[in-house]
Amino acid sequence: MIKKYLIERLGWIILFLFLQLFIILVSYFDPTIPLDPIVYIVFLSLIIFTIFLIIRYNKETKFYKSIEAWENNLDLTSISTPESPFEKIIENSVTNQTELLKQIASQNLMSLELEKDELLSWIHEVKTPLTAMRLMIDRLENETMKAHLIYEWLRIHLLLDQQLHQKRIPFIENDLYIENTDLKALIIKEIKDLQSWCIQKGIGFDLHIEVNEVLSDAKWLAFIIRQLLTNAIKYSEASDIIIKSYQKKEQTILEVEDFGRGIDLKDLPRIFDKGFTSTAKHQDNAATGMGLYLAKKVAKPLLINIDVHSKLGIGTTFTLIFPKRNQFLNITGM
Template sequence: MIKTFLIERRSWILVFLFQQCFILLIAYIDSAIPFKPVLYIVYLSLIMFTIFVVIRCHKETKFYKSLEEWENNLDVTSINDPESPFETIIERSITGQTKQLKQTASQNRLMLENEKDELMAWIHEVKTPLTAMHLIIERMEDQSFKSSLSYEWLRIHLLLDQQLHQKRISFIENDLSLETIQLKSLIFKEIRDLQSWCIQKGIGFDIQLETAEVLSDAKWLSFIIRQLLTNAIKYSETSDIVIKSYEQNDRTHLEVKDFGRGIDPKDISRIFDKGFTSTTKHHDHASTGMGLYLAKKAAKPLLIHMNVHSTPNMGTSFTLTFPKRNEFVNIISV
C-alpha cells in the first residue's frame, strides 16, 4: 500500500523535488545568494516534507486498506469512515451501489422462490393425473400396448421426480432424516418401479447383498440409487445388472454394475458435471445430463463417496461408499 501511495502522489513529490533542485541551482548560479544557508533550508524542507508524506500516507491509506480487505459481500460496515471529500464520494458511491444490489438480489431471490414453489406445486398437481393414468394402464388387456404406454408413463414419472429433487436439493441439509435402512427392500422397490422398462429392454438383475443395512436418509438414498439404476438400464441391452453390497475397511460399499456400452475414458472426469451427456454419443437426445450430477450432489451431504470404473463396450460400475457411523456426527451437527 505504501508503494501504491507513492505512485499515486509521485507528481506532487516530483514537483517538490524539482522545486528544491531549482532553488539550489539559483543559489549556485547567483553569487549574491549565499549557497550554504539555502542548502540548509532545503535540507530542513526535505525533512519536513518526508515527515508530512509519512503522516499523509498513514492517514490516506487507512481508508483504501479497508477497501482492499473488503470481501465484496454487500456488507459495507467493514469499510472505514471517509476522512476527505474524495473518500466521501467513493464511500457514497459504494454504499449506493451496494444498497441497489441488495434490493435487486432480494427481488430476484423472492422471484426465484416463487417460481420454485409454483413449479413444485405444479409437479405435485401433475402427479394426480399420472397416478390415474397408471391405474388405467394397469387395467388394459392388450399387453403390447400396455407395455408401450407403461414405458412412456415411466419416462414422464422419472423426469418429474428428477425435477422435484432438483428443486429440493438446494435445502437438502434441512430435509435429512437418518435411519437404519434395509437395502433389500429399498432396492427391490426401485427395481419394481422400473420393471416395465427392464422388461422392454430384456434386462434382469443379479442381487448380492452381503451387507443388509446402512445408516442414511431413505428418501435421498432412494433417489441416488434410482439415478444409478436408470443410468445402467438406459445404456444396457439384454443383459443383467449386478447389484452387490459388502464391507471393506469398516465401511459399507454398494456397487451397481452394468454390461452396457461403457464410458469413454476422456468423459469419466466429466460425467458428474451439470448437463454433460457424452462426446461419443452426442446425438443421444434421451439423456439430460442431470441424473448423475444430482446423484453426486445429493451424496455429498450424506458423506457418501461415489466412484466409477468403466470400459468402453464392456460396462460401467458405480460404487457408493458409505461413511462410518461416527462420521454422521458431522451431518447431525449441520
C-alpha cells in the same frame, strides 16, 4: 528550501568556482596575461552567476512551494474537519450502491424462491393426472399397447421426479433424516418401479446383499440408486445388472454393475458434470446429462463417495462407498 536548492546544484557551483579560480591561477603564473583585468572579469562573472542563481531559485521553487502550501492546507483541513465534501460524496455514493445491490439481491432471491415454489406446486399437480393415467393403462387388455404406454409413462414419471429433487437439492440439509435404512428393501422397491422398462429391454437383476442396513437418509439414498439404475438400464441391452453390497474397512460398499455400452476413458472425468452426455454417442437425444450430476450432488451431504470403473463396449460399475458409522454419529449426535 534555499539549502535544498543549493545542495542539489552543488556540483555545478563547485565547477563554476573551480573554473574561475583556474583562470586566476593561469593569469598569475603566466606573465603574458595581465592579472588585474582577469580578476575584474572573474568578479563580474561571480556577480552574474549569483544573480542567475537567485532568478532560477525563484522560478524553480515556485511550483514546489505551491505544492507544500497545498499539502499543509490539506493537513489543516483533515485536522479541523474529519471528512471533506468530496469524501462525503464518495461515502454516500458507496453506501447507496451497497443498499441498492442488497435490495436487488433480496428481490432476486425472492423471485427464485417464488419460481421454485411454483414449479414444485406444478410438479405435484401433474402427478395427480399421471397417477390416474397409470390406473387407466393398467386396465388395458392389449398387452403390447399396455407395455408401450407404461414405458412412456415411466419416462415422464422419472423426468418429473428428477426435476422435483433437483429443486429440493439446494435445501437438502433441512430435509435430511439420518436413520438405519433397509438397503435391500429400498433396492427392490426401485427395481419394481422400473420393472416394465426392464421387461421391455430384457434386463434382469442379480442381487448379492451381504450388508442389509446402512445409516443414511432413505429418501435421498433411493434417489441416488434410482439414477444409477436408470443409467444402467438406459445404456444396456438384454443382460443382467449385478447389485451387491459388502463390508470393507468398517464401510459399507454398494456396487451396481451393468454390461452395457460402457463409457469412453476420455469421458470418465466428466460424467458427473452438469449437462454432460457423451462424446461417443453425442447424438443420443434421450440423454439429459443430469442424472449422475444430481446423484453426485445428493451424495455429498450424505457423506457418500461415488466411484466408477468402465470399459467401452464391456460395461460399467458404479460404487457407493458409505461413511463409517461414527462419522454420522459425530455430525448428528445420534
